[in-house]
Amino acid sequence: MKSSAKASPTEEVAASAGWYVYMVECADRSLYTGIARDVPRRVAEHNEGRAAARYTRARRPVRLAWLEAAADRGAACRREAAIKKLPRAEKLRLIGKTCDE
Numbered sequence: 001m002k003s004s005a006k007a008s009p010t011e012e013v014a015a016s017a018g019w020y021v022y023m024v025e026c027a028d029r030s031l032y033t034g035i036a037r038d039v040p041r042r043v044a045e046h047n048e049g050r051a052a053a054r055y056t057r058a059r060r061p062v063r064l065a066w067l068e069a070a071a072d073r074g075a076a077c078r079r080e081a082a083i084k085k086l087p088r089a090e091k092l093r094l095i096g097k098t099c100d101e
Contacts, residue, residue, distance in 0.1 A: 019076035021083065022067040023095060026059035031091050033083045035076040039067055066095040 023033050024046060032055055036042035043064050046056040056062050070076035083091065089099055 019070045021079045023065045024062040025065040026062050
């Protein structure tokens, strides 16, 4: 399942027992990639500072920009690692933005 940056997380995603790879856009327009089972909860954690990644704590608020379902945790970790290796332009293309936006 892929979701564009324009769509907000749904309860269906939260209720799913599967793993997701997600990207959030931070207030400084940087991108953070992570994995979670409950993406809306995880994005809220990033914004509240509770259990937030060190990277996003200083860059709040964040908003969900992209997500993709993964078969299991291992697949999610591999996809996350692959995305983190991409240059920024490729990450922007993945979430449907251009470098100018």
